[in-house]
Amino acid sequence: MSPRTKKIRLIQRRPSFAGFRPYGNQKPGACEVALNFEEYEAIKLCDYELLTHSEASAMMNISRPTFTRIYESARRKIAKAFVEGSTICIEGGKSVVNTHWQECQTCKISFSVTEKNPHVCPLCQTPVLEELEIQ
Amino acid sequence: MKIAFALSENHHRSYIDDHFGRCNWYGVYDTDTKKAQYLENPNRYAEEGAGCTSVDYLMEYGIQAIVAGRFGSRVVELLKKKNIQMIIPEGTKTMEEIIKLYKN
Numbered sequence: 387m388s389p390r391t392k393k394i395r396l397i398q399r400r401p402s403f404a405g406f407r408p409y410g411n412q413k414p415g416a417c418e419v420a421l422n423f424e425e426y427e428a429i430k431l432c433d434y435e436l437l438t439h440s441e442a443s444a445m446m447n448i449s450r451p452t453f454t455r456i457y458e459s460a461r462r463k464i465a466k467a468f469v470e471g472s473t474i475c476i477e478g479g480k481s482v483v484n485t486h487w488q489e490c491q492t493c494k495i496s497f498s499v500t501e502k503n504p505h506v507c508p509l510c511q512t513p514v515l516e517e518l519e520i521q
Numbered sequence: 522m523k524i525a526f527a528l529s530e531n532h533h534r535s536y537i538d539d540h541f542g543r544c545n546w547y548g549v550y551d552t553d554t555k556k557a558q559y560l561e562n563p564n565r566y567a568e569e570g571a572g573c574t575s576v577d578y579l580m581e582y583g584i585q586a587i588v589a590g591r592f593g594s595r596v597v598e599l600l601k602k603k604n605i606q607m608i609i610p611e612g613t614k615t616m617e618e619i620i621k622l623y624k625n
């Protein structure tokens with residue numbers, strides 16, 4: 387059997403939060419369900435943006451079977467957390483943020499980088515020094 | 522530069538809408554003349570593709586940047602292709618608050 391090379395999955399943007407916590411019967415302990423970024427993206431594309439699996443897999447630059455596998459895994463993890471009242475952490479995986487976003491700390495905005503002015507805030511025109519982490 | 526805003530209402534104190542494709546209004550602000558015009562979103566009840574249709578609609582007004590709470594993945598791809606900048610404010614802001622941050 388040939389070794390499987392894991393293809394990099396493209397995601398649009400990382401969520402601006404780190405996860406979810408149930409309330410009412412919070413068990414102690416850290417991260418119980420770890421949802422990776424590509425699983426988050428798969429749910430977002432299919433169930434929030436209502437793309438078909440075929441459109442979503444093209445968006446993430448992966449095959450349909452791979453997409454389906456990621457999507458199923460995401461649903462099972464969410465169902466587990468939902469039923470068992472677990473905390474969900476969104477972290478890790480093997481993905482690349484397909485759109486280059488930068489932040490201006492002064493204006494408190496994120497902006498996409500364009501060819502014209504890649505490193506300047508479009509509002510206050512201040513050069514942005516710190517690049518967003520790209521994984 | 523002309524900046525488009527996804528808005529809930531048709532005035533400059535309106536909050537920036539979270540959904541670029543499904544907002545009620547677009548505000549188009551010209552940073553040179555400092556004037557704004559408000560356009561009703563013709564695609565807000567569209568079954569699908571509201572975002573991409575709105576991009577084409579706003580392109581006719583010569584916009585170079587769009588401010589919204591979030592952009593759908595198809596819209597992101599389209600705007601990158603068209604070299605239009607996307608701006609996402611942190612938290613809830615009004616169009617006026619964003620315009621005040623603009624410097625020439």
Ligand SMILES: [Zn+2]
Pocket residue numbers: 490491492493494507508509510511512
């Ligand atoms: Zn700025």
